[in-house]
Structure formats: C-alpha cells, structure tokens
Amino acid sequence: MATKALNRTSVAEFVLRTPAVGPALALLVAIVAFALTTDTFLRLDNLSLVVQQSLVVGTLALGQTLVILTAGIDLANAATAVLGTLLMAKLVLTGAPAPLALLTGLVVAAGIGAATGGIVTSLRLPPFIVTLGTLTIVTAVSRIYADGQSFPVTDGLLGFLGTRQYLFGQVEVTVGMGVALAMFLVLWYALTRTAWGKHVYAVGNDPEAARLSGIHVRRTVLSVYLVAGIVYGIAAWQALGRVPNADPNAFQTGNLDSITAVVLGGTSLFGGRGSVLGTLVGALIVSVLRSGLTQAGIDSLYQDVATGVLVILAVAVDRFSRRRQR
Amino acid sequence: MTREPVLAARKLVKRYGKVTAIDGADFDLLPGEVLAVVGDNGAGKSSLIKALSGALVPDSGQILVDGNPVRFHGPLDARRAGIETVYQDLALAPAQDIASNLFLGRERRRPGLLGRVFRMLDSGGMRAEAERVLGDLGVRVKSMQQPVETLSGGQRQGVAVARAAAFGTRVVIMDEPTAALGVAEAARVLDLIGRIRDRGLPVVLISHNMPHVFEIADRIHVHRLGKRVALVSPRERTMNEVVGLITGALRMGENGQLEEVSTVARTGLTTRP
Numbered sequence: 006m007a008t009k010a011l012n013r014t015s016v017a018e019f020v021l022r023t024p025a026v027g028p029a030l031a032l033l034v035a036i037v038a039f040a041l042t043t044d045t046f047l048r049l050d051n052l053s054l055v056v057q058q059s060l061v062v063g064t065l066a067l068g069q070t071l072v073i074l075t076a077g078i079d080l081a082n083a084a085t086a087v088l089g090t091l092l093m094a095k096l097v098l099t100g101a102p103a104p105l106a107l108l109t110g111l112v113v114a115a116g117i118g119a120a121t122g123g124i125v126t127s128l129r130l131p132p133f134i135v136t137l138g139t140l141t142i143v144t145a146v147s148r149i150y151a152d153g154q155s156f157p158v159t160d161g162l163l164g165f166l167g168t169r170q171y172l173f174g175q176v177e178v179t180v181g182m183g184v185a186l187a188m189f190l191v192l193w194y195a196l197t198r199t200a201w202g203k204h205v206y207a208v209g210n211d212p213e214a215a216r217l218s219g220i221h222v223r224r225t226v227l228s229v230y231l232v233a234g235i236v237y238g239i240a241a242w243q244a245l246g247r248v249p250n251a252d253p254n255a256f257q258t259g260n261l262d263s264i265t266a267v268v269l270g271g272t273s274l275f276g277g278r279g280s281v282l283g284t285l286v287g288a289l290i291v292s293v294l295r296s297g298l299t300q301a302g303i304d305s306l307y308q309d310v311a312t313g314v315l316v317i318l319a320v321a322v323d324r325f326s327r328r329r330q331r
Numbered sequence: 332m333t334r335e336p337v338l339a340a341r342k343l344v345k346r347y348g349k350v351t352a353i354d355g356a357d358f359d360l361l362p363g364e365v366l367a368v369v370g371d372n373g374a375g376k377s378s379l380i381k382a383l384s385g386a387l388v389p390d391s392g393q394i395l396v397d398g399n400p401v402r403f404h405g406p407l408d409a410r411r412a413g414i415e416t417v418y419q420d421l422a423l424a425p426a427q428d429i430a431s432n433l434f435l436g437r438e439r440r441r442p443g444l445l446g447r448v449f450r451m452l453d454s455g456g457m458r459a460e461a462e463r464v465l466g467d468l469g470v471r472v473k474s475m476q477q478p479v480e481t482l483s484g485g486q487r488q489g490v491a492v493a494r495a496a497a498f499g500t501r502v503v504i505m506d507e508p509t510a511a512l513g514v515a516e517a518a519r520v521l522d523l524i525g526r527i528r529d530r531g532l533p534v535v536l537i538s539h540n541m542p543h544v545f546e547i548a549d550r551i552h553v554h555r556l557g558k559r560v561a562l563v564s565p566r567e568r569t570m571n572e573v574v575g576l577i578t579g580a581l582r583m584g585e586n587g588q589l590e591e592v593s594t595v596a597r598t599g600l601t602t603r604p
Binding site: 194201213218220 | 386406407410416418420421422423424425426427431435436437438440449450451452454
C-alpha cells in the first residue's frame with residue numbers, strides 16, 4: 006500500500022515536472038491508432054503532410070506559448086500574421102524589393118506585439134481584452150489594406166519556406182520545417198537556459214513574488230509580447246510558403262487553433278507552467294487527429310468535436326494536477 | 332547607545348489618503364542582534380518593514396544604513412544595500428525548483444562565451460551553491476530540482492530564509508516567519524534565525540507570537556499607532572508588560588518606567604498634544 010502510494014505520487018511528480026510527457030503519450034496513442042485503422046496514415050508522404058499542415062498554427066502556437074506562460078492570452082496572433090502576409094505579398098506586387106517587403110511584414114508584426122505588450126503592462130489591462138481589441142483593429146486594417154483582394158505570391162524569397170527537398174529520395178521536407186525546428190530550439194533554449202526564461206516562468210507563476218525577487222515584471226512581459234510578435238511575423242512567412250497567396254480571410258480561427266495546440270501541449274492557461282516542446286507536440290496532435298480522422302472517413306465537423314473534447318480534457322488534467330499540489 | 336545602528340529610521344511618515352500608516356516612526360537595529368518588531372494588527376508594522384525593505388517609499392523621514400542616509404525606490408535598492416527580506420507569503424515561484432528560486436532575479440551565468448554571448452545560465456553551479464547554502468543552515472530537502480510547491484510549509488520557509496541569508500550582507504528582515512508553521516517546524520525556523528545571528532548577520536523579526544519573540548529576540552521594538560512606543564529587553568520585561576505596551580494599556584514613561592494608561596486615552600479617541 007505505502008509503496009504503491011509513493012509510486013503514484015512520484016509518477017505524478019514526474020509528469021508535473023515534465024509536462025510534455027502526457028501530451029507526447031497522447032500523440033503516440035493517436036499515431037498508433039491511426040496506423041492500425043488506416044492503410045494510408047503511416048505512409049511517409051502522409052506524415053510529411055501532417056507536419057507541413059501543422060507549421061503555421063504551430064508557429065503561431067509557439068508565440069502563444071510565451072504569452073500564456075505569463076498568464077496572458079493572445080487572440081490577435083493569427084490576425085497579426087495575416088496582416089503580415091498581406092504586407093509582404095502586396096508590397097512585392099507593387100514593386101518593392103522582396104527582402105524589404107519581408108522585413109516590413111516582420112517589423113509590423115513585431116510592432117503590433119510590442120504595442121500589445123505596452124498596453125498590457127502600462128495600463129494593466131487583462132490581455133484577453135487588449136488582444137480582443139487588437140484582433141478587431143488588425144483584422145479591419147487587413148481588410149482595408151487588401152481592399153477585397155487577395156495577393157498571389159510569385160516571388161522566390163516570400164515563397165522560400167515552401168521549398169521542397171527529398172530526403173533519401175522519398176521523405177518530403179520543406180525549408181519551413183527547418184525554420185520551425187530552429188525557432189523551437191531557440192525558444193526552448195531561451196526559456197530553459199537563460200535568466201529571461203526563468204523570469205518569464207516566475208512572472209506567470211506569481212507576479213508579486215517575481216517583483217519582490219527583483220525581477221522587472223513589466224519589462225519581462227513586454228519582451229514576451231515583442232518576441233511573440235516576431236514569431237507571428239515568421240508565421241506569416243510560413244503561411245506564404247504553404248499557400249502562395251495572401252488572403253485577408255485566411256486563418257480566421259488561427260488564434261483559437263493556436264490556443265488549442267498550447268493547451269493540448271500541457272501548458273497551463275494559469276501561467277508559469279508549460280513548455281514549447283509541449284506546444285510542438287500539441288500542434289502535431291491536432292494535425293495528426295485531422296489527418297487520421299479524414300483518412301478514417303470521418304467528417305471534418307466531427308474532427309472539431311474531437312479536438313474540442315481534447316481541449317477540455319487537457320485543461321481538466323491541468324486543473325486537477327494543480328489542485329493535488331495545493 | 333554606544334554602537335552605531337546597522338539600519339535605522341528617523342521620523343518616517345507614510346500616508347495613504349487620510350490613513351496614516353507610518354506616523355513619524357523611529358527604528359534602530361544594532362549589529363549582531365535579533366530585533367523583534369511587535370504590534371497589533373494595523374499598528375503599521377508591515378508598512379514600516381516595507382519602507383525598510385524598499386517595497387514602499389515613505390513620504391518623509393530618513394532611512395540610515397550604517398549611519399548614512401539612503402533612499403530606496405524599490406526592493407532592488409534595499410537588496411543592493413545588503414538588506415534581504417523574507418516576506419510573509421515568501422515570494423517564491425511555486426512551480427520552479429529550489430535552486431531556481433534561491434537565485435530568482437539574480438541568476439548566475441556561465442563564464443566565458445557561453446554566458447556572455449549566449450547568456451547561458453550556470454545551472455550546475457547554482458544547484459551546487461543552493462545545496463551548500465541549505466546544508467549550512469540545516470534545511471533538509473530531497474533535491475535542489477524539487478519544485479517548491481512540493482515542499483512542506485517549513486521547508487518553503489527554509490528556502491526563503493536561506494535565500495535571504497545567502498545574499499544578505501547587512502540585514503535580514505523576516506515577516507511572520509513562524510505564523511503558518513506547526514510547532515516543530517516553527518522551532519526549526521527559530522533555530523535558523525539563531526544561526527543567522529551567530530554568523531553576525533542582524534535579524535529583524537516581525538512576529539505576533541510572544542513566546543517565539545521572547546525565545547529568540549535580543550530587543551523588542553513595540554509598534555503602536557504607526558510609531559515606535561517602546562524599545563525593551565525581553566530579559567527586563569515580561570510578556571504581559573509587552574502585551575500591555577502593544578495594546579496601549581501601558582506606556583513607556585520619560586524615565587523609562589512603565590505607566591498605566593487610562594482607558595479613555597488608550598482608545599486613541601482623544602486628541603493628542
């Protein structure tokens with residue numbers, strides 16, 4: 006009895022300390038299930054497609070993770086990325102050099118992030134409300150700027166992340182995958198190996214404790230929104246690599262999809278707990294689920310039902326594990 | 332007073348609108364002593380302590396460190412002056428591990444290129460240092476990588492105290508360190524306070540618990556209605572006398588003798604000269 010209880014607590018402790026374990030197991034279960042129930046799921050071309058389909062939302066989710074770790078939330082991330090795609094594509098079409106267009110998109114996205122962070126920290130307003138406002142504003146600005154049009158991407162640089170390579174002659178990989186991996190590694194390093202990362206977690210965990218420990222809380226939160234904005238700018242570039250067309254109506258549920266990926270990845274909406282590794286897994290879970298259920302012949306609306314159930318489950322697990330600790 | 336106070340305050344005032352939290356308070360902490368600060372709820376102890384630890388900027392008055400006037404604009408300023416504070420809610424990040432908490436806000440980076448260019452933390456070094464500090468103070472935990480939320484109340488207190496003791500070079504301030512603890516854990520924290528004093532680091536102890544105060548304190552600062560009303564020795568006064576000073580039933584006379592106070596004056600409803 007006693008040893009059994011001890012084991013149970015140490016397992017719970019392990020899962021708590023490495024929150025990506027649960028999601029990784031869920032991902033594995035999903036992959037095995039679809040491998041057994043469909044003939045096509047485990048094919049290399051399908052797996053490659055699954056990863057490619059998760060790139061944009063996955064990138065948005067990386068930025069979202071940073072914000073959620075500070076106990077915030079960003080509803081405007083996809084809208085920011087969409088504005089980025091429009092800027093990049095339209096500027097090139099109107100004759101601007103591609104590098105300048107790309108840079109403009111990135112800078113504007115970073116600027117929106119910085120502005121959001123500035124409002125959240127200086128006015129001390131809830132991020133949910135602030136980003137609800139910026140979501141509305143940025144979406145409107147995108148529509149005004151696009152003027153009812155969408156903009157095809159013909160330029161090599163803007164479409165660069167969609168460039169395909171074949172590993173061993175059969176595994177299709179894109180430059181975008183490499184960029185996503187690199188971003189994940191950079192953010193993982195920054196969050197786990199630098200003081201900035203410790204401060205991001207501490208601020209989300211308990212802002213007052215962080216302040217009393219001498220952490221510049223506002224500066225840290227502001228930096229998080231700025232970095233997230235840059236990440237959304239890169240998500241815009243990823244989007245143009247996936248679909249060479251900038252459409253003001255794209256990614257309308259991107260914000261919620263990114264939150265889904267973050268939550269499925271085991272990051273707590275209450276802040277201070279979670280990881281970018283979990284988010285990577287979470288984004289893959291969504292993509293695997295969609296692909297697998299499609300191949301199993303299940304309607305996409307039911308896929309949404311399944312995703313929704315998973316989100317609620319994930320939050321419930323987070324809540325439950327937190328209560329155990331108190 | 333022959334020795335120069337390590338930390339002192341002269342005529343501190345802090346008002347919030349019409350409420351006066353600190354009303355011309357004096358404060359003196361001598362080298363190597365444990366000074367207990369006692370007072371009723373709302374007497375303004377917390378405000379005084381916050382002013383001394385930089386968490387609150389007084390409207391007027393002076394704070395002196397080793398006799399030199401200073402101005403603290405935030406907790407960091409006080410920390411730079413060597414004053415460390417253990418807050419009542421401990422100011423720990425529960426989800427982070429012990430080593431991270433010990434170095435929270437003053438993380439150490441790796442030497443050389445890794446630290447300077449890549450800002451890489453010296454996690455191993457910080458863990459080893461955390462282990463040494465906690466070991467020295469007799470705070471026993473399983474591992475430095477344990478999240479703080481998995482610790483008992485006493486262990487958490489131990490981590491917070493160890494953090495203050497490790498970085499404090501002049502003063503350690505502790506706000507109600509035993510309030511949330513059981514008997515055995517409280518005794519261990521009192522031990523810890525004694526050990527910090529034995530290292531020559533003076534301690535300011537805010538407490539409601541008279542037995543604890545009388546067990547560990549060298550002097551007792553009695554705070555009432557926003558100011559210091561008495562500074563007594565636990566060897567010369569009884570607990571009842573100190574409680575009388577706290578409630579206002581007793582008053583410290585000009586000649587250092589305790590006087591009884593009439594009920595009307597004690598309620599503070601009359602205008603004072």
